[in-house]
Amino acid sequence: MNNYCDCIHKLFNGIKRYNFCNFKKDKIPLNGIYILFEKGEFGHSGDRIVRIGTHTGQNNLLPRIRQHFILKNKDRSIFRKNIGRCILNKNKDDYLNFWNLDLTTRKAKDEYLKSIDCKKQDEIEKEVTEYIQNHFSFIVFGVDDKEKRLELETKIISTVSLCKECEKSQNWLGKSSPIEKIKESGLWLVQGLWKEPLNEKDIEQLKLLINKTPQ
Numbered sequence: 682m683n684n685y686c687d688c689i690h691k692l693f694n695g696i697k698r699y700n701f702c703n704f705k706k707d708k709i710p711l712n713g714i715y716i717l718f719e720k721g722e723f724g725h726s727g728d729r730i731v732r733i734g735t736h737t738g739q740n741n742l743l744p745r746i747r748q749h750f751i752l753k754n755k756d757r758s759i760f761r762k763n764i765g766r767c768i769l770n771k772n773k774d775d776y777l778n779f780w781n782l783d784l785t786t787r788k789a790k791d792e793y794l795k796s797i798d799c800k801k802q803d804e805i806e807k808e809v810t811e812y813i814q815n816h817f818s819f820i821v822f823g824v825d826d827k828e829k830r831l832e833l834e835t836k837i838i839s840t841v842s843l844c845k846e847c848e849k850s851q852n853w854l855g856k857s858s859p860i861e862k863i864k865e866s867g868l869w870l871v872q873g874l875w876k877e878p879l880n881e882k883d884i885e886q887l888k889l890l891i892n893k894t895p896q
Contacts, residue, residue, distance in 0.1 A: 685879045686844035689837060690725035692887065694718075696820040697896035701750040701813055710823035710894060711740040714830055714837070717869070720816045724847040728818075731855075732760065732869040733841070735834045737827065746821075750813050753806035756785045760869055763858065764809045771857035776801055812854070822887075822894040836883055838873035842866045 693716050699708070717732035724730070736745040748757045755762040762780070769777040779802075782793050824830035841847055849855065849867035858864050862871040879887075 685884060686840050686847060687725045688884055689840065689879065689887065690727055690730060692884075692891065693730065693820055694727035696822070696891060698818050698820055700818045704819075706743055708895070709743045709746065709821055711742060712736070712825045712827075712830065713742050713821050713823040713894070714834055715742070715746060715819050715821045716837075717817055717819050719853075720818075721850055722853060723850070724844075729847055729849075729867075730837075730841050731817075731867070733834055733837045733873075734760070735824070735830045737831070739827070742821065746819075750817070751810070753803070753810055755780070755806065755809065756783050761806075761809050761813075763860065763863060763869055764812055764854070765805050766859055767854045767857040767863075768805065768808060768812070770859050771854070776805070777859070780805060816854075822891045824890055833879075833883065833887065835873040836877060836879045838868070838870060839876040840878040842868060842870075842874040843878055 697708075698718075714733065714735045716730055717734070718728040719731040722729040722731055734745070734749070736742050738744075748754070749760045752758075755765055765780050766777060768774075769780055776798070779793075779797055782789065782797075784790050784793060784797070824833060847867060853867065855863050855867065855869060860871060862874060863869065866874050868874070
């Protein structure tokens with residue numbers, strides 16, 4: 682297991698890296714998988730993988746990346762919500778209870794919006810964005826087939842989560858998460874953990890997909 686995790690770390694660490702302040706949208710495939718690295722997190726003699734993600738909608742990789750890392754709306758991105766949860770929990774801020782609310786539906790807005798401190802909400806969204814843009818970088822590779830990219834996403838997540846050598850640092854923000862799966866796995870994820878890992882055939886397929894992706 683650790684050998685495959687070591688393999689994908691070396692593979693992904695060798696790809697053209699982007700950050701969320703200056704990436705060019707024409708470099709992002711229409712369909713594919715993104716891999717996140719976080720400042721201060723190391724594994725397998727390189728930067729440690731801290732999140733793996735993809736999308737379900739056709740030609741939707743770039744909009745998904747924007748939802749997670751640029752647009753200030755935590756209810757459209759569980760990743761943003763989890764970063765905010767850690768910041769608030771670390772600071773013992775009671776606003777965490779309001780941050781956890783999902784305001785995407787009209788019913789939820791009618792019920793909870795009047796209780797929300799909009800100024801506070803905006804401040805946290807800004808802090809989340811600043812943390813993401815200052816601490817994360819990413820690589821992408823194309824996977825056109827929806828079923829295949831969802832399968833590879835889950836297998837990569839499982840491979841990293843099962844690895845005994847991918848240790849989170851002492852100062853990793855995720856340690857302040859109120860969600861046990863994030864703290865335990867060392868990943869900004871709760872889905873896909875500890876399931877079927879990559880096999881040798883999958884590794885070869887990843888290499889082919891990466892070679893086909895313009896960098």
